[in-house]
Amino acid sequence: MNVPDDLLYTASHEWVRREDNKIRVGITDHAQAELTDVIYVELPKTGTSYDAGSTIAVVESVKAASDIYAPAKGTVLEVNESLETNPALINTDPYGEGWIYVLEVENSDQLHELKDAAAYRASLS
Amino acid sequence: MSDVGEKRTPLYDEHVKLGAKIIPFGGWLMPVQYSSIMEEHEAVRNSLGVFDISHMGELLASGPRASEWLNTMLTNDIAKLEVGSGQYTLLLDENAGIIDDLIAYQIENEKFLLVVNASRIEVDFAWLQSHLDDGVQLENQSERYAGLAIQGPRVGELFRALFGPSPKMPERNQIARFELDGMKLWVARTGYTGEEGIEVFFAAEDAPKVWNEVLEKGESLGIRPCGLGSRDTLRLEMCYPLNGSDLSPEHNPLEAGLGFFVDLTKPKFSGRQKLREEKEAGLSRRLIAFRMKGKGPPPRPHYRAFRNGSDAGEVTSGTLSPSLHYGIGMAYLTTPTPKPGEEIEIEIRGQKFPAVIEKKPLYKKP
Numbered sequence: 001m002n003v004p005d006d007l008l009y010t011a012s013h014e015w016v017r018r019e020d021n022k023i024r025v026g027i028t029d030h031a032q033a034e035l036t037d038v039i040y041v042e043l044p045k046t047g048t049s050y051d052a053g054s055t056i057a058v059v060e061s062v063k064a065a066s067d068i069y070a071p072a073k074g075t076v077l078e079v080n081e082s083l084e085t086n087p088a089l090i091n092t093d094p095y096g097e098g099w100i101y102v103l104e105v106e107n108s109d110q111l112h113e114l115k116d117a118a119a120y121r122a123s124l125s
Numbered sequence: 126m127s128d129v130g131e132k133r134t135p136l137y138d139e140h141v142k143l144g145a146k147i148i149p150f151g152g153w154l155m156p157v158q159y160s161s162i163m164e165e166h167e168a169v170r171n172s173l174g175v176f177d178i179s180h181m182g183e184l185l186a187s188g189p190r191a192s193e194w195l196n197t198m199l200t201n202d203i204a205k206l207e208v209g210s211g212q213y214t215l216l217l218d219e220n221a222g223i224i225d226d227l228i229a230y231q232i233e234n235e236k237f238l239l240v241v242n243a244s245r246i247e248v249d250f251a252w253l254q255s256h257l258d259d260g261v262q263l264e265n266q267s268e269r270y271a272g273l274a275i276q277g278p279r280v281g282e283l284f285r286a287l288f289g290p291s292p293k294m295p296e297r298n299q300i301a302r303f304e305l306d307g308m309k310l311w312v313a314r315t316g317y318t319g320e321e322g323i324e325v326f327f328a329a330e331d332a333p334k335v336w337n338e339v340l341e342k343g344e345s346l347g348i349r350p351c352g353l354g355s356r357d358t359l360r361l362e363m364c365y366p367l368n369g370s371d372l373s374p375e376h377n378p379l380e381a382g383l384g385f386f387v388d389l390t391k392p393k394f395s396g397r398q399k400l401r402e403e404k405e406a407g408l409s410r411r412l413i414a415f416r417m418k419g420k421g422p423p424p425r426p427h428y429r430a431f432r433n434g435s436d437a438g439e440v441t442s443g444t445l446s447p448s449l450h451y452g453i454g455m456a457y458l459t460t461p462t463p464k465p466g467e468e469i470e471i472e473i474r475g476q477k478f479p480a481v482i483e484k485k486p487l488y489k490k491p
Binding site for chain 2: 040
């Protein structure tokens with residue numbers, strides 16, 4: 001299972017890439033493999049604020065709808081609109097083209113609670 | 126994943142070997158998919174798929190009065206069967222609530238095989254046992270049997286690869302005994318996918334051997350092992366109801382659209398009186414099929430359905446159709462009688478999405 005070293009991870013299988021005071025978020029290779037066949041992504045609205053741990057997006061596979069949680073409190077700056085026409089990007093390129101949204105984080109201290117790659121890898125085994 | 130109390134079919138190790146994703150279903154640990162629900166679905170529509178259905182139950186009713194007695198227990202007319210044929214039928218409680226839907230096969234003059242849903246084995250058996258008549262023996266043989274559903278347009282070719290060129294594959298709804306390397310198999314021309322197919326029942330201890338032989342002989346035909354995920358999308362495209370979702374003791378077969386399998390002219394069967402009253406008074410709700418219009422999330426069980434802005438019922442099954450590429454589902458809608466073409470709405474996470482009532486089945490073979 002691909003777990004890039006330069007990313008942070010949540011217990012609910014989101015990955016987080018730090019970009020200054022912003023974070024780019026998607027779901028991990030492990031998560032997409034568990035879901036398989038992503039068929040619909042409900043994206044957050046840009047400009048909307050979310051609390052840490054609140055549902056910010058929904059990823060749907062054939063079998064089930066899975067909530068995606070905000071890893072920190074913040075405001076959505078960007079969403080990946082290509083997922084509206086091609087949700088399978090989450091399966092084919094979870095850490096690249098399959099990103100879901102960019103969040104401007106209010107307090108980056110909240111990111112300290114995230115796992116690094118080694119800890120996330122350990123949680124999968 | 127907790128294994129406690131959840132049963133494994135005799136093919137559990139084979140599923141794990143093939144990398145299946147295992148989920149609990151009806152008290153069993155079952156493969157939901159091996160690689161991809163979409164790909165497994167396509168394999169069944171275009172070539173061939175094999176499903177482990179060993180979790181399903183096998184009850185045997187035998188004796189000189191078995192036929193008469195079963196006819197008072199089940200909705201369809203069992204007198205229409207002859208040795209080697211089967212019929213879809215329902216087991217109802219006194220209020221005409223659906224205990225289970227099943228296939229009853231007459232396998233000998235005085236012997237019937239009932240293939241019932243996995244999660245209902247004990248309930249069905251207890252119900253039938255408590256209503257048993259003299260001259261009938263009822264046995265729960267579920268533990269002794271394993272089963273496979275082999276479904277898809279290339280099933281005839283696989284049948285010949287397994288059993289040779291001379292034996293004829295049973296006709297639709299027929300069942301017959303065949304031999305494979307000395308193992309005895311019941312082969313029925315039935316299924317839950319809308320494709321040509323067979324369901325095969327045999328001794329549990331033979332399961333890995335039969336499974337692997339089917340996969341081996343089917344390899345050149347493009348066979349894929351298929352999980353419960355594609356089993357669900359395939360059956361929903363055909364609008365075959367799923368027990369526990371579309372069917373339950375809260376629903377009767379008339380409102381579920383299964384009147385064809387209920388013979389109200391029979392003098393006696395459990396739930397008959399209630400069904401006659403319902404029919405007289407007019408049904409208060411009906412199970413309809415619908416498809417989503419335009420882009421949006423797929424429908425799911427328990428979403429609410431709206432007619433003219435008012436709550437009109439509950440979605441009981443829903444998915445994205447792999448063959449049709451749009452959201453499909455079934456829902457119970459209250460009166461007035463819903464008609465194909467009527468526009469409805471499905472509420473998904475607080476937002477209403479347009480849908481339209483369709484004729485069943487939703488999918489027709491091109």
